[in-house]
Amino acid sequence: MVNQNFINFLAEGQPEYTDGGVLAEFTWLIVVLPFLAAILITFFGKYLPLQGAELALGTVLFIFSYSAALLYQHATKGIANEFFINVGSIGSYDLEFGWVVDGLSIMMYFVVGTVSSLVFIYATNYMQGEIRYTFFFTSLTLFAGSMLVLVSSPTLLQLLIGWELVGVCSYLLIGHYWEKKENSSAAMKAFITNKIADVGLMIGIIVLALSTKTLRISEILYQSTHDYADIKTVAYLGGVLLFIGAMGKSAQFPLHVWLPDAMAGPTPVSALMHAATMVTAGVYLLGRMFPFYQGMASQALDIVLLFGVITLLGAGLVAVVQDDLKKVLAYSTVSQLGYMVTAMGSGAYTAGLFHLWTHAFFKALLFLGAGSVIHAVHTNNMSEMGGLRKEMPRTFSTFIIGTVALAGLPPLAGFFSKDEILASLNHEGHNLYFIISVLGAFITAFYMTRAVLLTFFGDYRGDGHPHESDKMMTIPLIILSGFAIVAGWANIPGVYTGFTKWVTTRKNYIVEYHPESFDLVAMFSGLTSGLLGIGLAYYVYQMSGNATDGDEKIKIKPIWNLLENKYYLDFFYFKFIIDPVKITFAKFVDSFNSNVLDRFVNGVGTTASKAGGIVYTNLDQGGIDKVLNLSSTGTDTIGSKVKLIQTGKTQQYLMYFLIGVIVISLIILLVL
Amino acid sequence: MSIQPLLIAAAALFSIGIYGILVRRNAVMVLLSIELILNSVNINFVAFNAMLSDVFLNGQIFSIFIITIAAAEVGIGLAIVLMLFRNRETANINEFDLMKW
Numbered sequence: 001m002v003n004q005n006f007i008n009f010l011a012e013g014q015p016e017y018t019d020g021g022v023l024a025e026f027t028w029l030i031v032v033l034p035f036l037a038a039i040l041i042t043f044f045g046k047y048l049p050l051q052g053a054e055l056a057l058g059t060v061l062f063i064f065s066y067s068a069a070l071l072y073q074h075a076t077k078g079i080a081n082e083f084f085i086n087v088g089s090i091g092s093y094d095l096e097f098g099w100v101v102d103g104l105s106i107m108m109y110f111v112v113g114t115v116s117s118l119v120f121i122y123a124t125n126y127m128q129g130e131i132r133y134t135f136f137f138t139s140l141t142l143f144a145g146s147m148l149v150l151v152s153s154p155t156l157l158q159l160l161i162g163w164e165l166v167g168v169c170s171y172l173l174i175g176h177y178w179e180k181k182e183n184s185s186a187a188m189k190a191f192i193t194n195k196i197a198d199v200g201l202m203i204g205i206i207v208l209a210l211s212t213k214t215l216r217i218s219e220i221l222y223q224s225t226h227d228y229a230d231i232k233t234v235a236y237l238g239g240v241l242l243f244i245g246a247m248g249k250s251a252q253f254p255l256h257v258w259l260p261d262a263m264a265g266p267t268p269v270s271a272l273m274h275a276a277t278m279v280t281a282g283v284y285l286l287g288r289m290f291p292f293y294q295g296m297a298s299q300a301l302d303i304v305l306l307f308g309v310i311t312l313l314g315a316g317l318v319a320v321v322q323d324d325l326k327k328v329l330a331y332s333t334v335s336q337l338g339y340m341v342t343a344m345g346s347g348a349y350t351a352g353l354f355h356l357w358t359h360a361f362f363k364a365l366l367f368l369g370a371g372s373v374i375h376a377v378h379t380n381n382m383s384e385m386g387g388l389r390k391e392m393p394r395t396f397s398t399f400i401i402g403t404v405a406l407a408g409l410p411p412l413a414g415f416f417s418k419d420e421i422l423a424s425l426n427h428e429g430h431n432l433y434f435i436i437s438v439l440g441a442f443i444t445a446f447y448m449t450r451a452v453l454l455t456f457f458g459d460y461r462g463d464g465h466p467h468e469s470d471k472m473m474t475i476p477l478i479i480l481s482g483f484a485i486v487a488g489w490a491n492i493p494g495v496y497t498g499f500t501k502w503v504t505t506r507k508n509y510i511v512e513y514h515p516e517s518f519d520l521v522a523m524f525s526g527l528t529s530g531l532l533g534i535g536l537a538y539y540v541y542q543m544s545g546n547a548t549d550g551d552e553k554i555k556i557k558p559i560w561n562l563l564e565n566k567y568y569l570d571f572f573y574f575k576f577i578i579d580p581v582k583i584t585f586a587k588f589v590d591s592f593n594s595n596v597l598d599r600f601v602n603g604v605g606t607t608a609s610k611a612g613g614i615v616y617t618n619l620d621q622g623g624i625d626k627v628l629n630l631s632s633t634g635t636d637t638i639g640s641k642v643k644l645i646q647t648g649k650t651q652q653y654l655m656y657f658l659i660g661v662i663v664i665s666l667i668i669l670l671v672l
Numbered sequence: 673m674s675i676q677p678l679l680i681a682a683a684a685l686f687s688i689g690i691y692g693i694l695v696r697r698n699a700v701m702v703l704l705s706i707e708l709i710l711n712s713v714n715i716n717f718v719a720f721n722a723m724l725s726d727v728f729l730n731g732q733i734f735s736i737f738i739i740t741i742a743a744a745e746v747g748i749g750l751a752i753v754l755m756l757f758r759n760r761e762t763a764n765i766n767e768f769d770l771m772k773w
Contacts, residue, residue, distance in 0.1 A: 648772025651694055651702075651765060658690065 020079035023070060024101040028083070030063045030109065031099060031152050034145025038138050045134040053124045056137040060120050060144060064113035071110045074103060075498055082154040082218060093215055099152040100217075103502040104287055107353065108151035108280070111360045114483065115276035116144045118476035122368050123268035125472035126375060130266070136176060140272065143169035147277040151284055155215040156205045159288075163201065163249065163281060167194045170278050174265040186264035193258035197248020201285075204241030207234050208292075217288060224292040232296055239293055239300025242285060243307075250282025250337045253311040257569055260330040263380075267371030270326060274333040275364035283337065283356050286344040287503070294347065305345025309433045312338025314567065316443035320450065321563045324380045325370050328451045332406065333363055335440060339421055342437060348424030350500045354491050355421055357499065358413035361483035362405035368480065369399035372473050373455060376466035382454040384462040391466050394474045396456050401481040403452050405488075407445035408530045413488035415527075420491065422526045423519035438525045445533025453541040493519075678719035685712035699753045699763045703746060710742045 020027075037059040045052020073079060084098040099105075120140065127133055146169050150162030168191075175187030205215075211230040212220045223231050231238075246252070251259040259279065263270055273279060286293070286304065293301050312335050319331035336359050343352030372395040377385055389396040405412035408419070418441060425434040460466070468474070491499035565571065685708055692705025714735040721731025757763050 646772055648769030649766060650768065654693060658694070 017078040017080040019081045020070075020073065020101050023073055024079055024081050025083070027066070027070065027099050027101050027109075027152065030066050030113075031145065031148045033059050033062060034141045034148065038142045038145065041134060041138045041141065045137065050124065052134040052137050053120075056141045057117075057120050057124065059141055060113065060116040063109070063144070063148070064117040067106065067109035067113040070101065070106045071502075074106045074502060078501075079103075079106065084154060084216075092213065093209065095157070096155050096215065097158050098154045100154045103504065104284070104353070105151050107357060107499075107503055108284060109148065111280070111357060112144055112147050112151070112276045115360055115364045115480075116140075116272060118480055119268045119272045119275075119364065119368065122271075122371070122473050122476040123266075125470045126268055126371055127266060132176065136173075136266070139169055139172040139176075140269070143173060143269075143272065143277055147281065150281055154217055156209060156217060156220070157215050159217070159285070160202060160205055163245070164198065166249070166278050166281060167191060167198065170194070170262070170273060173269040173273070174262045176266055176269065177264070180264075183264040186258075186261040190258040190262050193255055194248045197245050197255055200241045200243075200248075201245025204238050204245060207238045207241060210234075211238070221289070221291045221295075224297075225295040235292070235296035236299050239289075239297030240303060242289060243300060243304050246282030246285045246341070247307065248282070249285075250279050250341065251311075251334045252282070252307050252337065252341055253314050253334075254569060256311060256315060256334045257566070257573065259334055260327050260566075263324070263326040263330050267326065267367060267374060270330070271364045271367035271371065274330070274367060275360040279333060279337055280356050280360065283340045283344065283352060286341065287349060287353050287356075290344065290349045293344075294349075301345050301347065303345075304341055305430070305433065308338050308341030308343075308345050309436050310338070311335065312342055312440045313436050313443070314338075316440050316447065318563050318566055319447040320443065322447075323383055325373065325382050325385070325451060325455060326367070326380050328382075328447055329363070329366055329370055332366075332444065332447065333359075335444060336363070336406070339418065339437065339440070342433065343421040343424060346421075346425050346428050346430055346433070348421060348428075350491070350503055351417065351420040351424045353503045354499055355417035357490070358405070358417040358484075358487045361480055361487045362402045362413055365398060365402040365477060365480035365484050366406065368473070368477055369395050369402060372469040372477065373399075373466075375469055375473070377462045377464070379462060382451065385455045385460070386458040386462075387456070387460040388466060389456040391460075392456075392468045394468060395477065398474075398477040398481040399456070400452065401484050403448045405484040407448050407534060408441055408526055409534075410527070411485070411488070413484050413486070415530075416488035416491060419519070419523050419526050420493070422522035423493075426519055426522045434522075438529045441526050442529035442533040445530040446537045449534045449537035450541055453537065675719055675723045678715060682712040682715040682719070685709075685715065697764050697766060699756070699765045699768070700750070702765055703749045703753065706749075707742060707746065710738055714738055 037055045041052035041055050045055065048054060070079070080102045082098060082100040082102070084096045086094055086096050088095040120137075123136070123140065127136055130136070143166065146162055146165030148162075150159055150166060153159040153162055171187045171191040174190050175184045178184040178187065208220055208231070209215050211234045212223050212228070213230075214220065220231070224235065247255045259274075262273065265273075293304075315331045315334035315338060319328050319335060322328045322331060336355070340352045340355045340359070343349075343355060373385065373388060373392065374380055376388070376392060376395075379385070401412065405414040408414040410416075422434065422437055422441075425437055489496065490502075491497055562568070689705045689707075689709035689712060692708060693702050696702050696705060717731040717735040717738070719731075721729060724731075753763060756768055760767060
């Protein structure tokens with residue numbers, strides 16, 4: 001039994017939206033299919049010609065085409081609908097699962113579908129011959145499926161389920177090569193860091209559900225925009241708690257520590273995780289709950305903004321000192337997520353999601369490009385690369401496109417989305433944050449140019465002869481670079497603002513500033529900082545692309561050390577959180593265990609054993625056994641006495657017989 | 673003729689037989705004593721038959737049966753004694769206690 005909920009949007013008077021028809025009604029297919037495929041791959045994958053990869057590929061290609069159809073229909077007609085399946089109730093709460101088909105989730109479906117398809121194609125070649133190939137595709141399919149559960153959820157409960165599933169799948173994938181200790185501990189770190197944040201999300205959900213008496217997101221959003229008193233009292237708390245959840249998944253400072261370590265997983269996983277599936281979840285959550293934030297929890301938005309800005313600057317700086325190519329990209333992702341969160345925090349809903357959209361394509365492109373390079377040179381360290389532009393022309397040119405898109409030069413995707421964030425910050429009057437974001441754009445351009453110069457220019461510093469990757473790997477790169485170019489054109493101020501229309505399905509709930517034309521201050525500063533960053537990096541590292549010489553020029557010892565140690569955050573966590581927990585808490589638990597629990601258990605054990613002993617000696621041994629033994633020993637003793645009569649001497653027997661006869665005769669004679 | 677002397681003779685014979693069985697150690701002598709007892713019984717049968725003037729001669733017929741059985745019994749008894757003597761090289765009845773516990 002499926003309930004539709006078309007009213008909540010329409011009641012606000014939005015005639016330009018349709019209910020989506022059959023296409024929307026069957027959107028559950030793209031959520032369920034990955035799980036089905038994962039089960040099939042697990043059980044039958046090994047017997048298939050491509051070891052299960054074809055099932056995974058088929059699934060994601062289906063998701064891609066379905067979401068493309070949805071996006072097309074949404075862009076032309078507009079869809080705003082959600083579906084609920086009631087499966088029971090907990091107290092007064094309806095336990096509902098379902099799927100949302102509105103602009104925000106359609107955008108996410110498309111991002112997940114596109115990036116997953118390309119990453120999966122890429123992975124079939126990249127992972128060729130690696131261990132647990134089939135299992136890898138199972139987890140990868142599950143990963144995409146979990147993300148779809150998350151973004152399709154019309155209730156907070158389903159969102160939480162998807163949220164946790166994403167965490168579990170990321171654990172499986174990051175720890176794919178778990179035989180090496182670092183990899184399994186990286187997986188553990190990702191899982192635990194996320195778990196800490198998840199507690200915040202969970203409490204936030206409970207707080208919101210208790211105050212609104214519902215788990216439906218649209219109902220909560222309705223209440224939070226219509227001045228309901230109950231939710232108003234907890235709005236600040238709920239907003240902050242939800243943001244703590246988002247901080248974990250979207251790797252915001254100070255919970256970003258898991259993400260660079262998550263590079264331990266195979267590169268396709270990094271690409272998928274950083275572009276489409278895991279890290280966008282937090283931004284998605286902020287976007288999904290945006291009317292709530294704007295309606296009631298605007299104070300919480302200030303905190304969101306603060307953390308976003310800290311993250312975008314801090315992570316960007318750390319990316320400058322990294323030698324590991326994937327880690328540069330990882331910190332870059334953290335920094336870009338900072339941009340998205342900053343946008344959300346400043347009230348620029350569309351800008352944040354737009355950056356998510358463009359970032360998904362060019363970051364997937366960059367990661368897959370980095371994977372292609374790593375596949376060729378068998379190392380992650382840029383100090384052992386260099387000069388690869390000749391050997392790997394296709395990887396090189398696509399990587400350049402990704403870099404330029406990330407650095408924010410027109411007309412590539414990053415320019416438009418970053419510009420919109422900067423414009424919103426400028427418009428809202430957050431001057432300090434605006435300057436920091438511009439600085440962030442400068443740093444972004446700097447570290448990306450540095451990475452390109454170190455990887456592709458100068459002389460080759462590694463061993464062996466790297467060569468261009470297989471077509472199966474370069475074709476996704478080329479397609480993604482196409483997306484990296486055109487994705488930004490979905491929202492050009494003054495020219496075409498389709499994207500804004502896509503994602504603001506709940507238009508009446510969202511009040512935000514949409515630049516009618518380019519904000520010249522923002523555009524100028526963003527562009528200049530990008531160009532300056534590229535120029536400075538070029539000046540420092542030259543064409544030679546020599547890392548040590550270049551790093552020397554900008555090395556300011558204390559700052560450099562601080563950055564290389566990642567602000568001593570890991571050190572801090574170990575020293576002040578993990579070790580105290582390990583030493584004090586674990587000791588306490590241990591002593592509690594041995595003194596209280598063990599004593600109790602031992603007490604029960606010894607009492608039972610004593611009681612058993614008493615029963616044994618008294619009832620069993622003293623009672624039943626004694627009776628049995630007595631009867632047998634009695635028989636034995638009597639028998640051993642009686643047997644003596646039987647001497648075997650015939651004359652003796654005869655004597656007895658005679659005596660007997662005489663006695664009987666006398667009795668007969670005298671008595672009778 | 674009075675029956676009393678006959679009964680006394682038979683009782684004496686019976687007592688001698690019992691005495692022989694209980695006292696003699698030689699198995700052959702024990703067998704002989706059994707014969708004495710059987711014969712004392714025979715005397716009783718014949719005496720009572722004569723005294724009661726039984727026309728069917730039941731007492732005499734019975735004594736003939738007893739003589740027959742005594743002959744068979746002595747045959748078996750002597751054979752047993754003979755086998756015991758062969759195996760044990762003694763006819764002492766006290767040593768024939770195989771049937772004890």
